Amino acid sequence: xxxxxxxxxxxxxxxxxxxxxxxxxxxxxxxxxxxxxxxxxxxxxxxxxxxxxxxxxxxxxxxxxxxxxxxxxxxxxxxxxxxxxxxxxxxxxxxxxxxxxxxxxxxxxxxxxxxxxxxxxxxxxxxxxxxxxxxxxxxxxxxxxxxxxxxxxxxxxxxxxxxxxxxxxxxxxxxxxxxxxxxxxxxxxxxxxxxxxxxxxxxxxxxxxxxxxxxxxxxxxxxxxxxxxxxxxxxxxxxxxxxxxxxxxxxxxxxxxxxxxxxxxxxxxxxxxxxxxxxxxxxxxxxxxxxxxxx
Amino acid sequence: xxxxxxxxxxxxxxxxxxxxxxxxxxxxxxxxxxxxxxxxxxxxxxxxxxxxxxxxxxxxxxxxxxxxxxxxxxxxxxxxxxxxxxxxxxxxxxxxxxxxxxxxxxxxxxxxxxxxxxxxxxxxxxxxxxxxxxxxxxxxxxxxxxxxxxxxxxxxxxxxxxxxxxxxxxxxxxxxxxxxxxxxxxxxxxxxxxxxxxxxxxxxxxxxxxxxxxxxxxxxxxxxxxxxxxxxxxxxxxxxxxxxxxxxxxxxxxxxxxxxxxxxxxxxxxxxxxxxxxxxxxxxxxxxxxxxxxxxxxxxxxxxxxxxxxxxxxxxxxxxxxxxxxxxxxxxxxxxxxxxxxxxxxxxxxxxxxxxxxxxxxxxxxxxxxxxxxxxxxxxxxxxxxxxxxxxxxxxxxxxxxxxxxxxxxxxxxxxxxxxxxxx
Numbered sequence: 001x002x003x004x005x006x007x008x009x010x011x012x013x014x015x016x017x018x019x020x021x022x023x024x025x026x027x028x029x030x031x032x033x034x035x036x037x038x039x040x041x042x043x044x045x046x047x048x049x050x051x052x053x054x055x056x057x058x059x060x061x062x063x064x065x066x067x068x069x070x071x072x073x074x075x076x077x078x079x080x081x082x083x084x085x086x087x088x089x090x091x092x093x094x095x096x097x098x099x100x101x102x103x104x105x106x107x108x109x110x111x112x113x114x115x116x117x118x119x120x121x122x123x124x125x126x127x128x129x130x131x132x133x134x135x136x137x138x139x140x141x142x143x144x145x146x147x148x149x150x151x152x153x154x155x156x157x158x159x160x161x162x163x164x165x166x167x168x169x170x171x172x173x174x175x176x177x178x179x180x181x182x183x184x185x186x187x188x189x190x191x192x193x194x195x196x197x198x199x200x201x202x203x204x205x206x207x208x209x210x211x212x213x214x215x216x217x218x219x220x221x222x223x224x225x226x227x228x229x230x231x232x233x234x235x236x237x238x239x240x241x242x243x244x245x246x247x248x249x250x251x252x253x254x255x256x257x258x259x260x261x262x263x264x265x266x267x268x269x270x271x272x273x274x275x276x277x278x279x280x281x282x283x284x285x286x287x288x289x290x291x292x293x294x295x
Numbered sequence: 296x297x298x299x300x301x302x303x304x305x306x307x308x309x310x311x312x313x314x315x316x317x318x319x320x321x322x323x324x325x326x327x328x329x330x331x332x333x334x335x336x337x338x339x340x341x342x343x344x345x346x347x348x349x350x351x352x353x354x355x356x357x358x359x360x361x362x363x364x365x366x367x368x369x370x371x372x373x374x375x376x377x378x379x380x381x382x383x384x385x386x387x388x389x390x391x392x393x394x395x396x397x398x399x400x401x402x403x404x405x406x407x408x409x410x411x412x413x414x415x416x417x418x419x420x421x422x423x424x425x426x427x428x429x430x431x432x433x434x435x436x437x438x439x440x441x442x443x444x445x446x447x448x449x450x451x452x453x454x455x456x457x458x459x460x461x462x463x464x465x466x467x468x469x470x471x472x473x474x475x476x477x478x479x480x481x482x483x484x485x486x487x488x489x490x491x492x493x494x495x496x497x498x499x500x501x502x503x504x505x506x507x508x509x510x511x512x513x514x515x516x517x518x519x520x521x522x523x524x525x526x527x528x529x530x531x532x533x534x535x536x537x538x539x540x541x542x543x544x545x546x547x548x549x550x551x552x553x554x555x556x557x558x559x560x561x562x563x564x565x566x567x568x569x570x571x572x573x574x575x576x577x578x579x580x581x582x583x584x585x586x587x588x589x590x591x592x593x594x595x596x597x598x599x600x601x602x603x604x605x606x607x608x609x610x611x612x613x614x615x616x617x618x619x620x621x622x623x624x625x626x627x628x629x630x631x632x633x634x635x636x637x638x639x640x641x642x643x644x645x646x647x648x649x650x651x652x653x654x655x656x657x658x659x660x661x662x663x664x665x666x667x668x669x670x671x672x673x674x675x676x677x678x679x680x681x682x683x684x685x686x687x688x689x690x691x692x693x694x695x696x697x698x699x700x701x702x703x704x705x706x707x708x709x710x711x712x713x714x715x716x717x718x719x
Contacts, residue, residue: 015525124358138556145558219567261525271520
């Protein structure tokens with residue numbers, strides 16, 4: 001069997017695919033984070049908590065209302081997105097005029113609050129959430145067994161990322177959004193309701209996080225920690241991609257998933273830290289991030 | 296706003312998540328259990344016997360120890376009557392976040408400033424080993440229930456430490472030898488990369504080799520890993536008949552879940568969960584966990600006494616039954632209080648532990664037992680198999696007994712011990 005640095009090519013291909021799958025989650029989460037940062041200038045630390053809430057909402061819907069996975073895939077992001085919009089309206093908006101550090105502190109507190117509540121009620125081991133019948137099983141690819149559900153995760157998140165990119169970069173609504181980030185006062189003067197736009201955007205970003213949460217529920221457990229385990233990695237992705245850059249977060253999300261997967265083959269002990277090593281290197285070479293626009 | 300400014304914020308944010316304990320509030324002290332008597336006996340160090348429950352209150356081991364252990368310690372105190380010879384007993388707790396530095400700080404603060412007399416539970420072997428050393432230096436008592444490393448009663452043993460519930464030797468000789476006996480002759484390990492995982496991997500490897508099996512390799516994964524698919528792919532390509540999970544809590548759950556998704560067991564490989572708690576089985580659900588063999592010191596549905604205790608416990612623990620760690624905390628606190636009562640003093644930790652070793656242990660959860668010279672508490676261990684969903688008749692009806700491992704076989708024989716206290 002051919003090997004690369006002592007690792008069989010087959011195993012390597014498997015790892016690349018697994019990295020791509022994890023990358024899907026990174027991409028979807030960092031996408032919402034980048035949108036929120038780009039428009040609101042808020043470092044949304046509650047993003048991981050909204051991801052957790054997405055998964056829990058799916059679980060609640062199944063437990064108490066009998067709504068299945070497909071229903072949850074639509075309803076949970078809507079519900080959590082609305083909750084996010086409410087949070088923006090009632091809390092984050094008030095910090096507009098202050099140093100962004102306050103927004104960070106507020107969302108960080110919010111994250112601790114949500115996580116603490118869920119932890120108190122449901123414990124740390126999490127709740128099982130079965131995957132839908134139609135997505136169980138998998139494909140034998142020769143070099144690995146690809147679970148059908150994971151394949152679905154990759155395809156679905158590519159679609160979502162593509163759609164979000166299209167909306168922000170190629171539509172009239174997207175152009176309003178981008179203009180509002182550059183000069184809110186001017187855009188307001190043209191008759192666009194900027195505060196409403198901001199609320200909707202925050203809701204959209206949060207909804208994306210919740211959508212990733214529903215996608216993750218059958219793969220991982222529905223557990224209060226699922227968000228805090230991921231959030232730092234996702235922040236690193238956004239920083240490497242360039243704060244606020246949509247394309248940057250999508251590309252970096254997938255790329256880092258793959259780098260992490262490869263580290264797990266060659267030196268597993270470092271798999272938790274490799275992303276931060278990459279972040280340090282990128283920042284040394286290009287402080288604004290790979291796709292960042294220099295200020 | 297410059298990008299440099301944004302970076303500063305992200306750096307600050309990362310620091311916050313990394314270092315601010317989400318549970319800084321866990322230090323809060325509950326009110327004293329009983330009113331202070333007018334005249335405490337002179338032999339006690341101060342006017343109260345203070346029990347400190349130190350464990351993971353918020354992370355991957357919070358369900359198997361955590362608040363349940365605090366409750367178990369409180370129940371032991373209540374069942375003992377809330378006081379020893381007129382001195383009230385108080386239970387406090389803190390979160391060590393599975394980090395040896397944080398655990399050591401809390402332990403020092405407790406023993407030096409807060410006048411804590413005994414530290415109990417302490418899962419996560421790396422933290423337990425540090426706390427054991429501190430308890431020895433300060434001549435206090437350490438009763439470990441949650442950690443697994445055999446070094447606690449091996450080369451790192453102290454006259455102040457008792458290791459209560461289980462250890463890596465017991466797990467290796469329980470689950471490990473049972474799996475080998477069923478034809479699992481070649482192994483690949485997924486090992487949590489810290490003291491406990493390494494110890495468990497070594498002990499199971501010894502058992503596998505001693506019974507003529509082979510160890511094909513191992514991969515060391517970081518503690519608290521969410522995604523095991525990469526590691527499982529490596530285990531799969533090793534071609535080993537058995538994939539041994541030398542990890543615990545959330546890590547074991549994630550590994551088992553990913554294994555069922557990636558069709559590992561359908562591919563002919565068997566999973567061996569070397570340390571599985573009933574809270575893990577609950578989180579996995581029986582469809583994913585069925586058929587798994589595991590070694591435990593305690594199961595709630597064993598006899599009338601364990602059922603009665605578990606009923607009282609679960610009523611106060613959100614409906615969740617006690618794990619073997621909770622049972623161990625209850626039993627160890629009860630025995631400690633008996634020893635202090637017999638000695639009429641809690642001042643000299645070494646003397647209290649010597650007294651605990653001198654008296655036979657007996658409680659409703661573990662039955663009759665004893666503590667050896669090296670600090671190892673001895674009781675039978677049990678090999679269980681997780682039931683299929685169709686076999687489970689009531690809530691938490693998860694295990695069927697495969698075999699009882701008698702006390703004298705369950706733990707490492709004294710003759711093999713590296714503990715200086717028993718050096719011949």
